[in-house]
Amino acid sequence: MTSKITRQAYASEDSLLRIFTAPEDSTSTLSIIEQKLSQDLAGFLGNSIAALEKPLSEIETDFNAYQIPTDPKFVSDYADEIMQNLVAHSVHTAAPSFIGHMTSALPYFVLPLSKIMVGLNQNLVKIETSKAFTPLERQVLGMMHHLVYQQSNDFYDQWMHSANHSLGAFCSGGTVANITALWIARNRLLQPSGEFKGITREGMTKALRFYGYDDLAILVSDRGHYSLGKTADLLGIGRDNIISIPTDEHHKVDVAAMRATAAKLAQQNIKVMAIVGVAGTTETGNVDPLTELAALACELNCHFHVDAAWGGASLLSNKYRHLLKGIELADSVTIDAHKQMYVPMGAGMVLFKDPELAKAIVHHAEYILRVGSKDLGSQTLEGSRPGMAMLVHACLQIIGRDGYEILINNSLEKARYFATIIEQHKDFELVTAPELCLLTYRYVPSSVQAILTTAISNQDTELVATINELLDGLTQFIQKHQREQGKSFVSRTRIKPAKYLRQQTTVFRVVLANPLTSHQILHDVLTEQVEIAVLDREYLPQLLAL
Amino acid sequence: MTSKITRQAYASEDSLLRIFTAPEDSTSTLSIIEQKLSQDLAGFLGNSIAALEKPLSEIETDFNAYQIPTDPKFVSDYADEIMQNLVAHSVHTAAPSFIGHMTSALPYFVLPLSKIMVGLNQNLVKIETSKAFTPLERQVLGMMHHLVYQQSNDFYDQWMHSANHSLGAFCSGGTVANITALWIARNRLLQPSGEFKGITREGMTKALRFYGYDDLAILVSDRGHYSLGKTADLLGIGRDNIISIPTDEHHKVDVAAMRATAAKLAQQNIKVMAIVGVAGTTETGNVDPLTELAALACELNCHFHVDAAWGGASLLSNKYRHLLKGIELADSVTIDAHKQMYVPMGAGMVLFKDPELAKAIVHHAEYILRVGSKDLGSQTLEGSRPGMAMLVHACLQIIGRDGYEILINNSLEKARYFATIIEQHKDFELVTAPELCLLTYRYVPSSVQAILTTAISNQDTELVATINELLDGLTQFIQKHQREQGKSFVSRTRIKPAKYLRQQTTVFRVVLANPLTSHQILHDVLTEQVEIAVLDREYLPQLLAL
Incomplete structure (x- = not known):
């Protein structure tokens, strides 16, 4: 009966407002679940996730309702439900024996920090909703930039917090990072000139006509990540213009073959817009000969992007950093902190050698991102974004170079x-x-x-x-x-x-x-x-x- | 001295592994901060965020280091530091008197749920790293689809969990949602036909040549969100081809003017690729005459997208739902759950009237997203993504239609x-x-x-x-x-x-x-x-x- 009465009461305004004002009781189901997770994450995951796999078709039966329920539900009832239906049939990605993908165990401190991040609910698109998170994100990008490019003190003094410059862009993941890099490459190649207002304003067809190219191409090894195909599609370049270059017996791109392909494309009046080097292929983990690729990009006068979404974290090891030699020659580099940097899902980054690079995609609005503002959103593909940079910041500080050296x-x-x-x-x-x-x-x-x-x-x-x-x-x-x-x-x-x-x-x-x-x-x-x-x-x- | 010894010890492997295995002590600084936040979020935010604004240039001085620190840092030291440097100078977006942006207070239960989400660290790109989160996300999309389109029981039975179909795509935010919708619109217009392999494969220039258009255009009111300009840039359409249509005295798009513009464009052999209706303009909160826009899209035989990133939540009110009349005629609709649905930052969605729509952007890879798999990543712009759909799911269930009715x-x-x-x-x-x-x-x-x-x-x-x-x-x-x-x-x-x-x-x-x-x-x-x-x-x- 109590339950029934509360249920009715719940639909009233006052009781509804309690979900915004009254914390979960420490003896509530959800609080107890949270405590278990806080006290022993591995134990919680081990105990809560069913060992035996349930067929997807059976799991789906718990998620068949398509109407948003009319009645509010008690938080404790919901907590019970998802422990059974969702958590039990999720994947124990942190298990030491789960060695099939790039998702790893997380350090404990990211759990309370994530909660603080969610509680603060900042929106990084603009300073008015993120304030100190803006310089924090710029610092994280600066530190990652330094990890890759190792520029001087003066360089970071001048650019890290400069309103109209970016050392990189924080993204939801490596795909958006790769898209951002190649979007910039395309826009810089087909930039405004004389009467022509740039591809940004006039679009692909007029841009190619103005510059006199029949088409564009992107060169990458046949081990390139599938996000590059998506990028070519999205950018209006076309998947067929991602030219797959064969790899040698070590799964590294054959630079001679790439050079020959570029020459053939030039004969067909197809401009190579970018070369993408892979620093840690998704399927075999190999690193392309980045120094040679940089030299080729120089010859072809095109953008050189390195997709180090997964492998980039290896730069944190002084012992093995040499495996990514030449990465510092790239115009842009993708690194995902949620892969080997032990940050939870949703922390991609693209870094720009030249702080002017992002100007090719800059945009403004009347209510935010005004010209000259330091709003991060004026140079990112995404708009509203959470303060995930905080978790990268925390890992960099708490684990430190010495800690990453050991881990990597x-x-x-x-x-x-x-x-x-x-x-x-x-x-x-x-x-x-x-x-x-x-x-x-x-x-x-x-x-x-x-x-x-x-x-x-x-x-x-x-x-x-x-x-x-x-x-x-x-x-x-x-x-x-x-x-x-x-x-x-x-x-x-x-x-x-x-x-x-x-x-x-x-x-x-x-x-x-x-x-x-x-x-x-x-x-x-x-x-x-x-x-x-x-x-x-x-x-x-x-x-x-x- | 103890501190010194521990610091040295920390750089050893065993002690480093403790951050992955030993939870924060309940008396640790970070645990105490977390407890305060859990017990009284509003109090925590009110007490921790400085009332007086510190100039950004001063805040930046705390984020000037550009080298990743060598030494690991104690979690408690880090916690103290960010409370002072970051939290104190963040923005109290949940304050009841913070009424300038779309970021609101959050219900308490999202805090422990977020922590569970982070602890599980699922990656929604593929079932192998998300399992039950996949049907959960599909259910959330199904519920939101039903909110907009109100299709029959059979419809959801057939499509909600169908491997090769999507009722929508979960995104980091409304910008990616809008991009996804217009990417689909572009690819469907310029689809494969005969010898032509589609814009997906061949790119914009060949696509326009094949279909005999001189250019593409997107029509939207002059109150359209700035993400649409970004989209036009990204997709190779060009910002100048987002044609701004004047609004009437109520800030609603003038449909007659839009029709006249479309006629002029047709004379210039410019194909209108999509009409975008705004359901809740960012700057004035008005809703375009969606039914009339749908009729015009029909006349022009083009895609009709509705950007309801912010306004879409109003559909949850039976009393006011009529204000968005006509939204159910849209081919695609953007709704952000992190705006008026009280979900934390990072929960955008685009919904597709026709479950076949996303086929225009489908992609596969060898190690995941194999043909016929139910991996969500085969039809999304983003790759790796966190399980944010869980928080939308929680809000829909716990607040329910009755609760949202009151809130809206x-x-x-x-x-x-x-x-x-x-x-x-x-x-x-x-x-x-x-x-x-x-x-x-x-x-x-x-x-x-x-x-x-x-x-x-x-x-x-x-x-x-x-x-x-x-x-x-x-x-x-x-x-x-x-x-x-x-x-x-x-x-x-x-x-x-x-x-x-x-x-x-x-x-x-x-x-x-x-x-x-x-x-x-x-x-x-x-x-x-x-x-x-x-x-x-x-x-x-x-x-x-x-």
Whole structure:
């Protein structure tokens, strides 16, 4: 009865206002859940997330209502519901054995700090709704800029807080960062000149006509991230004008091939608008020869962007920073703090070598972003944005260079360790060795390895194809079952490794960013995969019968 | 000494790992801050944010370091620091007297829920890192779709969870939502046909050539949001091809003028790609005649998008829903949950009438977003994204339709109340009356009002300009001082009201979304403005001497 009365009362104004004024009682369901999470995040996630995977179709039945409910619901009832329907069937991305994607464990302090961030509810688009968050975000961009470009004291004094300049743009993620960089590249290439008001004002067709180009192109390795295709689509360049350049046996772009392609494009009057170097490919984790790419961009007089969304964090290691050599020559660099920098989801950044760069996309309005204001929104793709920069700021300060040095080095060295035990195991093949902390491999029974090696050295493409097809099926089988068992997770992808005659090959993909992933876990992942492999009744028997 | 030892120890691996494994002690500085915030958010914000405004240039001195610090920092030291440097100088956007922007107070329950969201750290781009969050997000989009389009049970059964369809896209904000809608509109207009592979693949220039258009245009009222200009730039259409259509005396777009413009464009072989209707203009809060715009879009055979980023929440009121009549005819609609739906920053949405619409921007990759998967990322502009949809879900369930009915109605009625007291006050002029819960006004001493009225009726544009210029200065003076005093905040913008002979006029802008804003506060805002006005030594004396 009490419940009923409260429910009725709830729909009155006064009781409704209580959700804005009266905090959750410390003995309430939601408060108790929050306390558990605060006291032991790993325990909370481990206990709350169901170990066994529930099929998506079943989960969907809990999310079938399409009408916004009429009656308000008690916070405690809602909390109970989502613990059962949502949290239990979310993904334990922080688990040390979840080594398939770039999402890692988070440091504890980001939880209370996130809550402060949400409570403050600043909107970074303009100073009037963000005040000190504006210089904080500029400082974070300045620190990341310095990490990449290492300019002088004077440089940062002059530009970090300058109203009409930007050392970078904070974004929701790497995709928006890449779009921003190439948007700038396009607008600078097709800038105003004489009568022509620039692509910004007049659009692509008039811009190409004015500059006398038949088309634009962007050159990137065939391992470039899919966001680049999206960017070309969005910017009116067209996906076909993202020219895929082949990679060498180490999955690094073939610069000679890129140069030759550029020459061919020039003959067709197609202007190369930008070269994109990848510093940590999504699928194999390799870094393009950035110094050579910078030189080529110079030759072609085009923008040089580096997509280091994932790999950029490796710059925080003095020991391994050299792996990204040449990144400081890029006109713009994408880095996601929510990947290897241990910041929660939603913290992408693009950095600009030249603080004038963002002028190519500057915009104003009457009520905010007035000319000369320091409102961050005048030079970003997004409008209203939360104060996520605060969490990056916190990680940079609390972990510090010394802390990141340890974290990054450990990740890279753990990947090397995993590569070693894969190579030592008779039934596994390392497909791509870790350059940073990402590697790919597959399960290949040793008897099959022998046949495959012979087939490859005989250039018997047909037999290699037959074996690869069966192995692809087996890899998929193992990956799916391992995920469903819920103990550990590796992802899978398809690549064309030189060592398998460039045939399409399905592989396990592992990212070793979580500081809590132990050597034992890596051994266990392999053991589990062997155990799952023998359960396969479709591909394994055929492979063993070869 | 202890501190020194711990600091050294900290740089070791084991102690570093503690930030990932050991929660903040409940007696730690950060825990205490968090407790204060949890127990009394308004009190926390009121006590922690400095009342008096510190100049930005001074705040910047705390954010001048550009090198990532070498040494790790204690969490407690960091917490102390940001309370002083950041929180103290942030903006109290939740204050009931902060009525200048669209950021409001938040319900308490979003704080612990945000923490759960961050702790789970899901990535919504793909099911492998979000699982149940995927159907949850689809349900939120379904509920918002139903709010706008009110389709049948069968419709939602069929499409809400369909792998290759989308009822909308969740975005970081309204800008990305608007971009997504117009990107789709562009790609559908210039879709593949015969030999032509579509603008997606071939880019803008070839697309226009294939379809035989000289250019594209987007029609929108001169009160359209600045994100539309950004969109036109980004999409390669060009800002000059966003054709600004004049508004009537109620700041609604003049549909006859739009039709005439479309006819002229057709003669120039410029294809109208989309009409954008505004449902709640950013500066005056008015709603375009959506039904008429839909009819015109039909005549022109073009996409009809409604930007209801701010106003869309009014659909949650059965009493006032009629103010947005015609929105259900739009092909796509933008709504921001972080505006009037009381969700924290970062929750934009675009809804699609036709679940096939998003196919125009679909994309795949090898490691995720595979064809046929339900990964949300295959149809969004952004890639990796946090699980913000959870907070919208929570608000929809916990507040419910009945709760929103009260909140929205109160906001609209409070705006009408404020308009009344402005009109009754001898020294204020209401410039634009509230259609939803946004209004503009200015301080005009009664003696000046009389002179101005006469000048207007005499069509004495020169005198009106002289008076307006002085009033603009005075309005700016009052707005800045009021903000700096820190008791209350109204924003300001510049519009060209018909009643002032369409002259550029600076006005106070007020948004009444905060449920805690009382009538008394509104009276106090005016009283404070009168008190500030008399302090002005530049404009007021000249005005009174007229």
